[in-house]
Structure formats: structure tokens, C-alpha cells
Amino acid sequence: MNCLVPHITVKDLTMAYGDFVLQRDMNFVVNRGDIFIIMGGSGCGKTTLLRNLVGLKEPARGQVFYGEVSFWESDQEEQGRIMRQFGILYQSGALWTSMTLSENIALPLREYTDLNEAAIREIASLKLSLVGLKGFEDFYPSEISGGMRKRAGLARAMALDPEILFFDEPSAGLDPISSRLLDDLILEIRESLGATIVVVSHELPSIFAIGNNSIYLDAEAKTIIGSGNPKKMLEESQNPIVRAFLTRGEQKV
Amino acid sequence: MENARFENAGRGELDLSQPTHDALLISFYGIWEMGNDLPSAEEALNKIETASAIRRVSFEAQNLSGWDTGLLTFLIKVIDTCTQKTILIDMTGLPQGVQRLLALASAVPERAGARKETTQEPFLSRIGTATIEFGRSLPELLAFIGEAFMAFLKLFTGKARFQRHDLWLIIQQTGVQALPIVSLICLLVGLILAFVGAVQLRMFGAQIYVADLVGIGMVRVLGAVMTGVIMAGRTGAAFAAELGTMQVNEEIDALRTLGIPPMEFLVLPRMLALMLMMPLLCLYADLMGLLGGLIVGVGMLNLNLMEYINETRSIVDLTNLCIGIFHGGVFGVLVALSGCLRGMQCGRSASAVGQATTSAVVTSIVCIVVATAVITLICDVLKI
Structure with a gap:
């Protein structure tokens, strides 16, 4: 962690839906082992940026590099190989509702490893116990609470020991304590697995607690208007919009 | 011996030894990653189960060059067996990350009654259940x-x-x-x-x-x-x-x-x-x-x-x-x-x-x- 190795590099990225430009000319670097926060007000394109990064939506212009490889210029096979290094936690968990939690975690393992069923079952149990859901292997997503679903989604995201974990609003819809526990869990995963973590969030406590690097997207300016460690940004940023966001609007624009 | 180990550093291997008659030392070598054809836990578990003199299990990971979930599932099996037999476990020999993840995995105890029991229902009982369900669906x-x-x-x-x-x-x-x-x-x-x-x-x-x-x-x-x-x-x-x-x-x-x-x-x-x-x-x-x-x-x-x-x-x-x-x-x-x-x-x-x-x-x-x-x-x- 002492030497910064770029893991994800975004160059001149422009996102648009048809003619409507959401954000233009974004440049930023996520280093290996970072907990990188993408923040901004509602509707500024945070989730779209995430979809661009994980390969669900092709950007209108610009490139996303994973290490040295440009994702959107690679062929499908290469893209698939890169995408397998990702673990993604969707906003509401996005668990497959017709499978039990254990089967949800087992699916990627079955597809991409040649482990036997017993080993897969053990790994699924381990991942569930990591997120505090030991014993819930045979539950269906509809039988557990929203917070548990989110944690199960995290367990699934971690199934293949990903190098990069993406979180889309991890604390949305969680109570403050669960949200705090999830933050701790994210920190713990980074420490012990050495994963790079990208988080889309607008929960201030969690942003300050976990983030060591960030960008701020603005819907008006249509580009990045602030970047760096969120705590430092709070102290040093001169931009009134960023200040207003980080202080919950107490320092008016 | 050491050289032979190093030549084989690609694959995960383990070595069991007993420094004293009541202790078991499990040493890990190579890369312990999923899908790397890891050694099974059977041998270690057998040793713990059969040698009743063992009161302490410790680990050594000096020559472990990489690990992921593969190592964790192995360790969890060993730890579960040890807890059942009330054998002392010393985890200090393991990498920091492994220790933390193991602590995390055991941080939340299994909720009592959460685990579902899967029972094979007899044929007649299944017909009965289906009939009752059909009967219930009529008023609906x-x-x-x-x-x-x-x-x-x-x-x-x-x-x-x-x-x-x-x-x-x-x-x-x-x-x-x-x-x-x-x-x-x-x-x-x-x-x-x-x-x-x-x-x-x-x-x-x-x-x-x-x-x-x-x-x-x-x-x-x-x-x-x-x-x-x-x-x-x-x-x-x-x-x-x-x-x-x-x-x-x-x-x-x-x-x-x-x-x-x-x-x-x-x-x-x-x-x-x-x-x-x-x-x-x-x-x-x-x-x-x-x-x-x-x-x-x-x-x-x-x-x-x-x-x-x-x-x-x-x-x-x-x-x-x-x-x-x-x-x-x-x-x-x-x-x-x-x-x-x-x-x-x-x-x-x-x-x-x-x-x-x-x-x-x-x-x-x-x-x-x-x-x-x-x-x-x-x-x-x-x-x-």
C-alpha cells in the first residue's frame, strides 16, 4: 500500500443517454487497495458511472483501463476475463429469488471453478458466516430481511475472491448500526483480502469512515468538481457545492 | 527438504508434525488458492481424531506464498473439529489477514433455529399435502x-x-x-x-x-x-x-x-x-x-x-x-x-x-x- 499502483484508470470518459450528456471528460485513477468513493447528488450519474466501470453500459466516449488493459477496446473474451475479477453488490442485493442463499453464492463458483459440490457448499457457508449469516444457507431471499439480503448480496459478490469490489449504495435502506457494521465489513475485506473497493454512496458518515480517495460528480457542471480523500476535502475544498454536500448543506452555497 | 518444497511452490501443500507428543503443528507451503487442487483436510482431521493425546493445534505459514478462500475453508474444518473435541487452537502462526477473516467468520454466532431441516417426505404424505393444498385453494x-x-x-x-x-x-x-x-x-x-x-x-x-x-x-x-x-x-x-x-x-x-x-x-x-x-x-x-x-x-x-x-x-x-x-x-x-x-x-x-x-x-x-x-x-x- 505504500507504493501506489493504478488499478482502474478512467480517461476522458463521457456518459450520455442518446443526446443527453450526463457527465463529460472524467479522468481519475483508482489505486490498488483504495476504498474509492463516487459521490454526488441524486441524478448526477453515479450509478451510470458504475455501470460504465463494470461493463454493463458502454460509455459514449473515453476509456476505462484495468491495469494496462482498456476494457471497452478488448474483445469479448478479454472483457469476460476482466469482469470475473469483479464482485458487485447491487443496490437491493439483486439476489436470484428462485435460489437459496447458498445456491446464489454457489452459482459463480460452479460456473468458474472446478470444485466439487461439497467444497462449493463449504465455501458458500464460509462466505455467509463472513457477513454474519451463518445458518441461513437454505433460506430464499424472500424469507429474509432487506439488510440480510444486502449482506447476502455481499457474500455472493465475494464468492470468487474478487480483486475489485463495487458497491452501489451499500448503506441505502439499512439502519445506522447495520450500516456501520457493513462499513466495518468493507474495511475488513480490504485489509484482509487486499481488494480494491469502489463505492457509490451519498451517506456522509460512511463516506468519511471508509473512503481514502473519492470524486465528486456534479449534475450542473456535468463533470468532476472535487477529488481526493473525503476528510481532506471537507477541510480544504474551496468549492462551495462540495462543501455544502460534505456538511449536509450547513455551509450554504 | 526445503529445496524440494521450493521447487513445488506453485501448489498448495501441507505438512503435519508433532513437536511434542500433545501438540500438532500444521505447516502450509505454496499457494493455497481455490481450484489449485489443494490437499484435503482428511489427513489432518484423522490425525486430530485418532491421536487422543493431542491437546493443542498450531499453524505455521512461513512458506505460504499465497492464499484465498481455499485456505479458509480448510482451516474452518480443522477449527470445527478441534472445538468439538475441546482442543486448544493457536492461530498466531497464520497470516494476519487469515486471522482477521476467521475472527470475522465466527463473530456472529449461528442463530439458533435458523438452519432448516431437509427431510425426505414419504410419498403418501406428499399426496396428502397436495390434497390439503388443493382443498385450501378452492375457498380461495x-x-x-x-x-x-x-x-x-x-x-x-x-x-x-x-x-x-x-x-x-x-x-x-x-x-x-x-x-x-x-x-x-x-x-x-x-x-x-x-x-x-x-x-x-x-x-x-x-x-x-x-x-x-x-x-x-x-x-x-x-x-x-x-x-x-x-x-x-x-x-x-x-x-x-x-x-x-x-x-x-x-x-x-x-x-x-x-x-x-x-x-x-x-x-x-x-x-x-x-x-x-x-x-x-x-x-x-x-x-x-x-x-x-x-x-x-x-x-x-x-x-x-x-x-x-x-x-x-x-x-x-x-x-x-x-x-x-x-x-x-x-x-x-x-x-x-x-x-x-x-x-x-x-x-x-x-x-x-x-x-x-x-x-x-x-x-x-x-x-x-x-x-x-x-x-x-x-x-x-x-x-x-
């Missing part, structure tokens, strides 16, 4: 029909709450947009009917009766049945899938909590639209069927066009037409009812939506066939 069905009926009463008193433009939209979807498929299928059925009839009737030189066969067959029953089956697959399935997805997304709950009865808001316009459109579609289907018969009669059997039309007119009277359209109306109610019923009963998962759709189509088609049989029997008894 009756309640649904009752509620639908109440919603219709409200409609006539002008108190039903649904959006007029919803109704128009559904009428468009179930009516106009179904025309192409109804045309195709009924034209072909008319053709087939005429063909099959022609082969037999030709033997007696009675080709002209193909017009009677197709006329009565299509108008009285087949036009309605074909339309019913098409609408069951097309619209009934769509209703079930739409309402089922709304159930999954809690949209129906949202209506309920707003005080808007889903029965009036969702089910009523759908039933109304299909009940209005089915007789019309049925009439259209009859025409298409007759046209199919005409094509075969005139084109293949060399019957005169006017001759064929006159024969059809003489045999297809108003009674036949009314019976056909009555069929259509009944099928409309049945298809709408089963589609909406299955949609509203849908569970809260993606596969439940699939089951609801399947079940809606199957129910509709079964109902259509049974209803046809019943109506035909009644007509026979009443001599119409």
Missing part, C-alpha cells in the same frame, strides 16, 4: 370470484375505482392487437376443416356439404374455441405475468395501503376488456374460418362461389351464431379470471411469476374445454 378461488363479482356490482353503481385510460389501453392490447394472430390461426383452421371434410365428402360427390361442415363447425364452436385458446396463451399469460411481477415488486401492496382495492383497480378493467373483446374477436374468427373454407371450396373443389355462399347462408342461422358468440363471452370471463387469479396469487420470486403464468394458461385451456363440453351438452338437452 371462490373468494376471488366473489370479490370479482362485487367489483362488477360496484362498476354498475358507478363506484368502481379504476382509470378509464387503463381500460382503453387493455382493450387495445386484448382486442385490436390480437387480430393478426386470430386471422392467421382461424383462416388455417377453416382451411384444414374444409380439407379434411372434402376428402370424405368427395367420395359421395357431396362436395357442396363442405360449406355446411365449415359453417356450422366454425361458427358454432371452433371459432370461439380457437380464439379462446389464442387469448389464453396471449392475454391470460400476460395478465398473470403482469400482476405477478407487480406482486413481486410490492406494487399491489402499495395499492392496498393507499386504500385502492387491487380487485377494482387491476382485475376489473382486465376482465371487462376481455369480456367485451372476446365476442367481437369470436365474430371475426368465424368470418376468417368461413373464408378459409371458401378458399378450399372454390379453389380446390371447383364449387361455384355463389353456390358456396348460399349453402353457407342457408345452414348458418342466427341460433348458431348466438351460441358461438355466447361461447366467446364465457371464454373471455374464464381466461380473464384464471389469468388475474394466478397473477394475484403469485409468490414473491422470479420463478413464482413463471409458475403463475404457466398455471394461468393451463387453467384457462382446461376451463375452455370443460366449458365447451358443458355448453354443448346443455344445447343438446335444450335441442338448440
